[in-house]
Amino acid sequence: MSKHNLQDPVLVVDDEADIRDLMEMTLMKMGLRVDTAVGVEEAKAKLDENDYSLVLTDMRMPDGSGLEVVQYISRLLLDTPVAVITAFGNADQAVEALKAGAFDYLQKPITLSQLRSLVKSAVTVNEPATAMAEPESPAPSAVAGKNQEAAAGAAAPAPVLNTRKGVSGGIDKPMSVPDGLRSLKERFSSGETEAHTPLPEQELFGEEDMPRLLGVSPQMVEVRHLIRRLARSDVPVYIAGESGSGKEQAARSIHELSARAAQPFIAVNCGAIPENLMESEFFGYKKGSFTGADADRMGFFQYADGGTLFLDEVADLPLAMQVKLLRAIQEKAVRRLGDARETQVDVRLVCATHKNLHKLVEEGKFRQDLYYRLNVVSLNMPPLREMREDLGGLILRLLHKHRHGQEMYRLSPKAQDALLRYSYPGNFRELENILERAVALTVGQIIQLDDLQIQTDNLLYTDAAAGAEMHLLDEIAEPAKTNLAAGSRLPDFVPGQTQIQDYLDDIERRIITQALQQTRYNRTQAAKLLGISFRSMRYRMERLDIS
Numbered sequence: 001m002s003k004h005n006l007q008d009p010v011l012v013v014d015d016e017a018d019i020r021d022l023m024e025m026t027l028m029k030m031g032l033r034v035d036t037a038v039g040v041e042e043a044k045a046k047l048d049e050n051d052y053s054l055v056l057t058d059m060r061m062p063d064g065s066g067l068e069v070v071q072y073i074s075r076l077l078l079d080t081p082v083a084v085i086t087a088f089g090n091a092d093q094a095v096e097a098l099k100a101g102a103f104d105y106l107q108k109p110i111t112l113s114q115l116r117s118l119v120k121s122a123v124t125v126n127e128p129a130t131a132m133a134e135p136e137s138p139a140p141s142a143v144a145g146k147n148q149e150a151a152a153g154a155a156a157p158a159p160v161l162n163t164r165k166g167v168s169g170g171i172d173k174p175m176s177v178p179d180g181l182r183s184l185k186e187r188f189s190s191g192e193t194e195a196h197t198p199l200p201e202q203e204l205f206g207e208e209d210m211p212r213l214l215g216v217s218p219q220m221v222e223v224r225h226l227i228r229r230l231a232r233s234d235v236p237v238y239i240a241g242e243s244g245s246g247k248e249q250a251a252r253s254i255h256e257l258s259a260r261a262a263q264p265f266i267a268v269n270c271g272a273i274p275e276n277l278m279e280s281e282f283f284g285y286k287k288g289s290f291t292g293a294d295a296d297r298m299g300f301f302q303y304a305d306g307g308t309l310f311l312d313e314v315a316d317l318p319l320a321m322q323v324k325l326l327r328a329i330q331e332k333a334v335r336r337l338g339d340a341r342e343t344q345v346d347v348r349l350v351c352a353t354h355k356n357l358h359k360l361v362e363e364g365k366f367r368q369d370l371y372y373r374l375n376v377v378s379l380n381m382p383p384l385r386e387m388r389e390d391l392g393g394l395i396l397r398l399l400h401k402h403r404h405g406q407e408m409y410r411l412s413p414k415a416q417d418a419l420l421r422y423s424y425p426g427n428f429r430e431l432e433n434i435l436e437r438a439v440a441l442t443v444g445q446i447i448q449l450d451d452l453q454i455q456t457d458n459l460l461y462t463d464a465a466a467g468a469e470m471h472l473l474d475e476i477a478e479p480a481k482t483n484l485a486a487g488s489r490l491p492d493f494v495p496g497q498t499q500i501q502d503y504l505d506d507i508e509r510r511i512i513t514q515a516l517q518q519t520r521y522n523r524t525q526a527a528k529l530l531g532i533s534f535r536s537m538r539y540r541m542e543r544l545d546i547s
C-alpha cells in the first residue's frame with residue numbers, strides 16, 4: 001500500500017471556520033483523525049511536515065486557490081488523494097482541478113452524505129487488518145469519483161478506475177464502517193437485514209432522542225442521523241421539503257439536540273410578515289424611531305440570541321430584506337431601527353422553504369450570496385409517499401392518540417386500503433388532518449371510507465402493493481363482521497315453552513345493547529348505526545327496559 005495509511009489524518013483546508021468544523025466533525029464520526037489548515041500556505045507547510053490519508057480543499061481562499069494545493073501534492077509526488085470543494089455551478093474549476101490530479105470534487109452547498117461518500121471512495125475506513133495487508137492497490141489518485149464522471153465528460157482525461165477494495169461507488173462490497181455510523185439504509189441495501197427482522201425501536205416507532213420525528217423507514221433513519229450531526233455544529237442549515245413534510249420539526253430537533261438547547265428557538269414565518277414591518281420585526285427598534293414606536297423593542301435576532309433562529313418560507317423574503325439579512329449574518333451583528341450602534345448577536349440560522357430556492361436564484365428572485373450563506377448544509381425531508389413502510393405505524397399512532405378511553409378506533413377494509421394507497425400531497429400534516437376529521441365524523445368506532453373524505457381517484461398504488469403494509473394495520477382493522485343480531489348464536493326457540501314476543505324482544509335487546517356498546521352508549525349514533533330514528537331508539541329502549 002502507498003505510504004499514507006489509515007493512521008494518517010485527513011487534512012481539511014478551508015478559510016471558513018464553520019465549514020472546517022462541520023467537515024472535521026463528520027470525518028471524526030467516520031473514525032478518521034483530522035487536521036485543518038486555514039489557507040493554501042498553511043496547507044503546504046503541513047504537507048511538508050506530515051503524511052495525510054486524504055486532503056479536502058476549498059477552491060477559493062484569501063491566500064490562493066485550492067488548485068495550488070492539488071498541484072503542490074502532485075509536485076511533491078505524494079500519492080495522497082485530494083478532492084476540491086468548488087462554488088456551485090463552477091464546473092470549469094472542477095475540471096481544472098481534476099486535470100491537475102484531484103480525484104473528485106464537491107459542489108457547495110455540501111451535503112453530508114456527499115461528503116461521506118466522497119471520503120469513502122478515497123479511503124478505506126477502519127478496514128480490518130487482514131484486508132490492509134493485502135497486495136498494494138492502485139494509487140488513490142486514480143480513484144474515479146461519481147462527480148468526476150460528469151466533469152470528465154466535459155473535458156478532463158478521465159483518470160483510471162476504481163479497483164480498490166472496499167471503495168464505495170460502483171463497488172459490490174460495502175466498505176467497513178463502524179456499525180454505529182452505518183445508516184439503516186446502507187444496511188438494508190447491503191442485504192444484511194432480512195425482511196422479517198424486527199425493525200429497531202418498533203415500540204417507539206422512532207428514536208428516543210428525537211420524539212418529534214417518527215418513522216423507521218430508511219429515509220427517516222437517515223434524516224435523524226444527519227440531524228444529530230448537524231446539531232453538533234453551528235453551520236447554517238437549509239431544510240428543503242414539501243409542505244407538511246416535517247421541516248419545522250427537523251429544525252426544532254436540531255436545536256433541541258444542540259448545545260443551544262437551553263436557549264430560545266425562534267421560528268419565523270417569513271411569508272407572514274408585511275414587507276413594511278420586516279426590518280423592525282427582524283432587528284427591533286428604538287423608542288421614537290417612527291410614529292407608534294413608543295418603547296424599545298427587540299427583534300427576532302435579539303430574541304434568538306444564544307439560540308436558533310428558524311426562518312420558515314425563507315424564499316418569501318423580499319430582495320431588500322435579503323440584503324439586510326445577509327449583512328446581519330456576515331457581521332454577526334444587527335442594528336435596531338433608530339439606533340446608531342450595532343449589537344453583536346450569536347444566532348444559529350436554520351431556514352426552510354417548500355419552494356425550489358436554487359431555481360429562484362437562477363430567476364434572480366433570491367440572492368445568490370445569501371443562498372450560499374444560508375445553505376452551507378442542506379437537509380432534505382422526504383415526502384410521506386416515499387416512506388410507505390411508515391404509513392401503517394403512523395396511522396396506528398395517530399388513532400391511538402385520538403382513542404376514546406381504552407377504545408381504539410378501527411378502520412373498515414376500504415378505509416384502510418385508501419389510507420395506504422393515498423398519495424398525501426400534504427404529507428404528515430395531511431395524514432394528521434384526515435384522521436382527526438375521520439374520528440370526529442365517524443359513527444361508532446369504525447372509520448369508514450367516507451369519513452376519510454379523501455379523493456379516491458387520487459390513490460397511488462395498486463391493491464397488491466398496498467397489501468404489503470396491510471399486516472401493520474391488523475390491530476386497527478375492523479374485526480371480521482359479526483352478526484349484530486346476536487354476537488353469538490341465536491337462542492333456541494322451543495315451541496310450547498318460549499313465547500314468540502319474548503323471543504323477538506330478547507334478540508332486539510341484544511342488537512340494541514351491542515350497538516350502544518359500540519357507540520359508547522351514544523343513543524343518536526347507535527340509532528344511526530341501526531338505521532332507525534332517535535325517537536324509535538328511545539321508544540325501544542324504554543320498552544325493552546334498557547337503561
Ligand SMILES: Nc1ncnc2c1ncn2[C@@H]1O[C@H](COP(=O)(O)OP(=O)(O)OP(=O)(O)O)[C@@H](O)[C@H]1O
Pocket residue numbers: 212213214215220241242243244245246247248249250312353354428429432
Ligand atoms: N416524521 C414525523 N413524525 C411525526 N409527525 C410528523 C413528522 N413530520 C411531520 N410531522 C407532523 O406534521 C405536521 C407538519 O410538520 P411541520 O410543520 O414540521 O412541516 P413543514 O414541512 O414545516 O410544513 P410547512 O412547509 O407547511 O411549513 C406537524 O404536526 C408535525 O408534528
